[in-house]
Amino acid sequence: MNAAPDEAALGRLGLARGAAGARSLWVRAAVAVAALAAMFASLAVAVTAARGALDVIGHESGRQVVATVDLYVALSDADTKVATVLLLGADAPVETEAALREYAALRGDIAKSLLEAHRLAGAAQTQRDTIESIMGYYGQYEQLAAEALLLADLADYPAGQVPEDVLAAYRAAADLMQGWILPQAYNLTLENGTIVRESHDGAQSAIGFGLAAVAATGAAALAALAWLQLHLARAFRRLLNPSLLVTTAVAALYLFTGLVVLGAERDALDEAKTDGFDTTMSLKRAEAISTSLHADQVRYLLDPARVDVYEQTFLDKAQQLLYIDGAGNLADYRTGLGGGADQGLIAAGLDRGAAGDAALASYASLIDADAAMRADAAATPAERLRAVTDALAEYEGDLAALVEARLDTFDDAIGDGEDAIADFAFLLPAAMVSLIVLTFSGLAPRLREFR
Amino acid sequence: MRRTAAALCAAALLATGACAADDPESIVDKEVLRIGVPDDYPLLGAPDENGDLVGFEIDVAEHLAAELGAEPMWVPVANEDREAFLQAGKVDMVVAAYSITADRKQEIDFAGPYVLESFNVMVREDDDSIATLGDLEGKTVCDSRYSNVVLRIEGEHGVQVDTYEVRSFADCLDVLAEGGIDAIATDEFVLAGLKFSRSDLRLKILDIRFSNERIGIGLRSGDTAGCEALNRAITEMYTDGTMARTLQEWFASEGLDVADPPIPQFEGCE
Incomplete structure (x- = not known):
C-alpha cells in the first residue's frame, strides 16, 4: 500500500497525523477558547457597565439628589424663619423666639448639608464649584439677614408694620436667596438627575449590546466545541470526549446563566431608575418647591409692595406640585383641586397607598388654609401665619413619609441589582479558567498521541 | 420593540462609536x-x-x-x-x-x-392716569394672540380690561400713540425694544412689575x-x-x- 495518498486523503479530511494533525487540533481548540473568552468578555463588559450605573444611581448622583434637596429645604426654611421674625416684630415674643431658635438650628443643618453635598461631588469639578459658589453667597446672605434682624430689633415695631429700612435690608437678603442661592442648589439637583439618566441609558445600551454579544459569542463557542468534538470523533474514532462534553455543558450553562443575569440586571436597573429614582426625585423636588411655597406665603404677608408677585409665584409653584388645567388664579386652583389632579411633582411620586392619599388630603388642606390666610385681612399677622403653619407641618410630614417609603423602594431596587451581579467579579475569571482547563484536559491525551 | 431598538443602537455604537440613547x-x-x-x-x-x-x-x-x-x-x-x-x-x-x-x-x-x-406697562408719555396695575381697570390694553399677559391681568389679578387684539405687539404702537388704546402690557424686554424702535412716538414705560416671567x-x-x-x-x-x-x-x-x-x-x- 502506498502511504502517501492515504496521508493526502487524511489531510483533506483534516485528519492528518503528526505535526499537521496536532496543528489542526490546536487551531480548533484555540477557536473554541477564543469564542469562550469573547463570551466572557462580553458578559464582563455588560456587568461592569451595570455595576457602574448602579453605583451612580444608588450611591453617587442618586444620593446627591437627596443631599442637594435637603440643602435647598434648609436654606429656604432659614430664609422663611428670618422673614417670620421680621413680620412678627415686637408683638409675638413666643413665636419670634421659636423662629430665631429654628433659624439657628437651620444654620447648622445648612453647614452640614453643604459639607455632605461637597463630599458627594467627589472629583466632579463643576459640582464642587457650584457648591462653593453657594457657600460664598450664603455667607453674604447671613450678613444681610443679620443686618435686617438687627434693624428690626432696634425699630421694635408692631406686627405686620415693617419699617421701610428693615424691608429694604430683607429684600436684599431675600433676592440673594431666591436669585442666586436656591436656583443653584435646585439646578444641582436636576444636574444629578441628568447624570443618573445618562448613566442608566448608557448601562441599558451596554446590557442590550451585551445580551446580543453574549448570545452570539456563546453560540459560536458551543459550535466550536462541537466542531472540536466532531473532529476528535472522526480522527480518533472515539464517539465522545467526556472532558470536552463537560466543557460544552458547562459553557452552555454559563451562556444561559449569563443571559438570565443580564436580563434580570436590565429589569433591576429599570426598576431602580423608574420606580426608585424617578419617583424619589419627583418627591424630593416636591419637598423643595413646597418649602419655597411657604416662603412665598410669609413674604406675601411681609412685603405689601410685592404682594402681586408673591401671589403669582405661589400659584406657579402650586401648579408645579399638582397641575390643575386652566387654573388662572388661586381661587380656580383651589376649586379645581377638589376634582382631583393626576399631574405634577407630587402626582408623579404617588402610589395608590394610604400614604399618598394622606399627602394629597393634607396638600388640599394647606391650599384651603392659604385661601383663609389671604382672605382674613382683619386677623393679626401671627394669627394668619399660624393658620398656614399648622397645615404646612401636617403636609410636610405626609410628604416626608411618602419620600421615606420611596427611598426604601429605591434602596431595595439598588440592592437587588447589586445582588444579581455580586458574585460575577469572582465567578467570571474562575469560569473562564476552568473551561480552558477542561478543554485542554480533554485534548491532552489526544495531543500525546502525536508525539 | 424597545429591546430591538436598544440592541440595534448597541450594534451601531460598536460600528460607529456614536449612538443616541434617546429618540x-x-x-x-x-x-x-x-x-x-x-x-x-x-x-x-x-x-x-x-x-x-x-x-x-x-x-x-x-x-x-x-x-x-x-x-x-x-x-x-x-x-x-x-x-x-x-x-x-x-x-x-x-x-x-x-x-x-x-x-x-x-x-x-x-x-x-x-x-x-417681569411684565410691565407702557403708556403715552403724557398719560398720568396709570400708576398701578389696578389703574388699568376698564382701560383698553393691547393683546397679542396667545400671549399670557391678559390672562395674568384679568385671571390672576382680577383687573378687568378691554382688549385690542393684534398679531404682534408692534402692531399696537401707532394705535397707542394716537390714543386708540391706553396701554401695552408685556415683557419688559419687549417693551424696551418697542419703545427703542419708535422713539418718535413719545411713549413711556412705567414701573409696575406685576409678574415674574x-x-x-x-x-x-x-x-x-x-x-x-x-x-x-x-x-x-x-x-x-x-x-x-x-x-x-x-x-x-x-x-x-x-x-x-x-x-x-x-x-x-x-
Missing part, C-alpha cells in the same frame, strides 16, 4: 437646528439694515446652537404659532420671549428658563436629552458671564438693570 429626533443629534425666533421685536429679534435678524434672542439662540454643535436656521414665529410650529415639527426649538406656564407645559416642553423678567426655550415634548443639554449650556452662559454680557449689550442702553442677572431655577426636564 433619534433629539435636537442634540441635529446638524442644523431650525429655531423659531421673533422677527418683529427690536432688540430681541428684528432685521438689521442688511435684512439679517439681530437681537438678544438671536444671540442667545446662536450661542445655544453652537454649544449643541449645530448650525442655526432662523424661522420667524409669531406668538400664536409657537406651540403649533413645535408640534408640527416646523421648528426644532423656540427662543422667542416665551414664558413658561403650566398650561403650555401640557402641550410642549421647556428647557430653561434662560432669563427672568420665566422665559424658556420651547421644545417638542419628550426630548429629555435635548432639554438637559440646553440647561447645561444655559448654566455655562451664566457661569462664564455670556448671559450678563448679552443682556448688557442689548438692554443696558434702554435703562434696564441687567448688570448682574439672577440665576434662573430650571423647570426640570421630564
Whole structure:
C-alpha cells in the first residue's frame, strides 16, 4: 500500500497525523477558547457597565439628589424663619423666639448639608464649584439677614408694620436667596438627575449590546466545541470526549446563566431608575418647591409692595406640585383641586397607598388654609401665619413619609441589582479558567498521541 | 420593540462609536437646528439694515446652537404659532420671549428658563392716569394672540380690561400713540425694544412689575436629552458671564438693570 495518498486523503479530511494533525487540533481548540473568552468578555463588559450605573444611581448622583434637596429645604426654611421674625416684630415674643431658635438650628443643618453635598461631588469639578459658589453667597446672605434682624430689633415695631429700612435690608437678603442661592442648589439637583439618566441609558445600551454579544459569542463557542468534538470523533474514532462534553455543558450553562443575569440586571436597573429614582426625585423636588411655597406665603404677608408677585409665584409653584388645567388664579386652583389632579411633582411620586392619599388630603388642606390666610385681612399677622403653619407641618410630614417609603423602594431596587451581579467579579475569571482547563484536559491525551 | 431598538443602537455604537440613547429626533443629534425666533421685536429679534435678524434672542439662540454643535436656521414665529410650529415639527426649538406656564407645559416642553423678567406697562408719555396695575381697570390694553399677559391681568389679578387684539405687539404702537388704546402690557424686554424702535412716538414705560416671567426655550415634548443639554449650556452662559454680557449689550442702553442677572431655577426636564 502506498502511504502517501492515504496521508493526502487524511489531510483533506483534516485528519492528518503528526505535526499537521496536532496543528489542526490546536487551531480548533484555540477557536473554541477564543469564542469562550469573547463570551466572557462580553458578559464582563455588560456587568461592569451595570455595576457602574448602579453605583451612580444608588450611591453617587442618586444620593446627591437627596443631599442637594435637603440643602435647598434648609436654606429656604432659614430664609422663611428670618422673614417670620421680621413680620412678627415686637408683638409675638413666643413665636419670634421659636423662629430665631429654628433659624439657628437651620444654620447648622445648612453647614452640614453643604459639607455632605461637597463630599458627594467627589472629583466632579463643576459640582464642587457650584457648591462653593453657594457657600460664598450664603455667607453674604447671613450678613444681610443679620443686618435686617438687627434693624428690626432696634425699630421694635408692631406686627405686620415693617419699617421701610428693615424691608429694604430683607429684600436684599431675600433676592440673594431666591436669585442666586436656591436656583443653584435646585439646578444641582436636576444636574444629578441628568447624570443618573445618562448613566442608566448608557448601562441599558451596554446590557442590550451585551445580551446580543453574549448570545452570539456563546453560540459560536458551543459550535466550536462541537466542531472540536466532531473532529476528535472522526480522527480518533472515539464517539465522545467526556472532558470536552463537560466543557460544552458547562459553557452552555454559563451562556444561559449569563443571559438570565443580564436580563434580570436590565429589569433591576429599570426598576431602580423608574420606580426608585424617578419617583424619589419627583418627591424630593416636591419637598423643595413646597418649602419655597411657604416662603412665598410669609413674604406675601411681609412685603405689601410685592404682594402681586408673591401671589403669582405661589400659584406657579402650586401648579408645579399638582397641575390643575386652566387654573388662572388661586381661587380656580383651589376649586379645581377638589376634582382631583393626576399631574405634577407630587402626582408623579404617588402610589395608590394610604400614604399618598394622606399627602394629597393634607396638600388640599394647606391650599384651603392659604385661601383663609389671604382672605382674613382683619386677623393679626401671627394669627394668619399660624393658620398656614399648622397645615404646612401636617403636609410636610405626609410628604416626608411618602419620600421615606420611596427611598426604601429605591434602596431595595439598588440592592437587588447589586445582588444579581455580586458574585460575577469572582465567578467570571474562575469560569473562564476552568473551561480552558477542561478543554485542554480533554485534548491532552489526544495531543500525546502525536508525539 | 424597545429591546430591538436598544440592541440595534448597541450594534451601531460598536460600528460607529456614536449612538443616541434617546429618540433619534433629539435636537442634540441635529446638524442644523431650525429655531423659531421673533422677527418683529427690536432688540430681541428684528432685521438689521442688511435684512439679517439681530437681537438678544438671536444671540442667545446662536450661542445655544453652537454649544449643541449645530448650525442655526432662523424661522420667524409669531406668538400664536409657537406651540403649533413645535408640534408640527416646523421648528426644532423656540427662543422667542416665551414664558413658561403650566398650561403650555401640557402641550410642549421647556428647557430653561434662560432669563427672568417681569411684565410691565407702557403708556403715552403724557398719560398720568396709570400708576398701578389696578389703574388699568376698564382701560383698553393691547393683546397679542396667545400671549399670557391678559390672562395674568384679568385671571390672576382680577383687573378687568378691554382688549385690542393684534398679531404682534408692534402692531399696537401707532394705535397707542394716537390714543386708540391706553396701554401695552408685556415683557419688559419687549417693551424696551418697542419703545427703542419708535422713539418718535413719545411713549413711556412705567414701573409696575406685576409678574415674574420665566422665559424658556420651547421644545417638542419628550426630548429629555435635548432639554438637559440646553440647561447645561444655559448654566455655562451664566457661569462664564455670556448671559450678563448679552443682556448688557442689548438692554443696558434702554435703562434696564441687567448688570448682574439672577440665576434662573430650571423647570426640570421630564
